Amino acid sequence: MSDETHADGMHLTVLLSCTRRGARLARLLTVAELASRGLPTDTAAHVVGELAANAALHGRVPGRSFRLRASCPVPGSLRIEVTDALGERAPRLATLPVGPDAESGRGLLLVEALAERWGVTHGPFPCKTVWAEVALVGVSPPRRLVEAPYGRRTNCP
Template sequence: MNDDELTFTIRLSATPRGARLARRLTVQQLLDWARPFEKAEHLVAELANNAITHGRVPGRDFRLTLKLTSTNTLRIEVTDTRGDSTPPPLPQHPPLDAESGRGLVLIDALADHWGTTLGPMPTKSVWAELDVSK
């Protein structure tokens, strides 16, 4: 860890309860760091939901990591254990009447940058960065 960087990380159950807890913990951590949390809250909600929906392996958790740099960049990483069998996610525009499928479109709209990182096997991290200057 860089001395100019604050980090929070936690493993959570790959369940709807774990995803809700990830969102709540993100809000609390950013309040503790005295940074705005609204965009980050939405990003974590989408990333965690994707991890429990598409990256879930029974009996395995997902990991939430928040990194705040000295330049006020917040990097949000959600790591699941399905990196070995799923392709990197891509935003898709679902039909207007679809009830789901807009998560990555929302992530793309809210984040300054986002992407995926594979490994170590069998993990995959989907990350998003945003400026959290006051």
């Protein structure tokens, strides 16, 4: 796992197992990284969760991992990329209505609704990357930990 901080923002890259556990970990790591910087987490958690779950379910190749990248290339925007090893299965929005009792089929509709934009990049063979850009609304500067009198710690802006 590699986690680097750049002057222009966050950058997180991690390889995860192509399983439900790996998808859950992708969401948790992204939320933890954003929260540690004082950035909002809700929208990113949903988008990462959906893209990672799709990689684990539809992009799974036995013995291969998927890669999560999350970065803030510009202030106020988070770019999420999930790369899997099954490039011939590109995701697409459901064309038929999904029944109210259906257990799947709404993931990319959720990504479409939450992301400013999203898409698929093919390559290098046999991989594909599904990416989404979400706005980090309500962005405030990260809080820093400051020593208070009597050894107590407090969060200060």
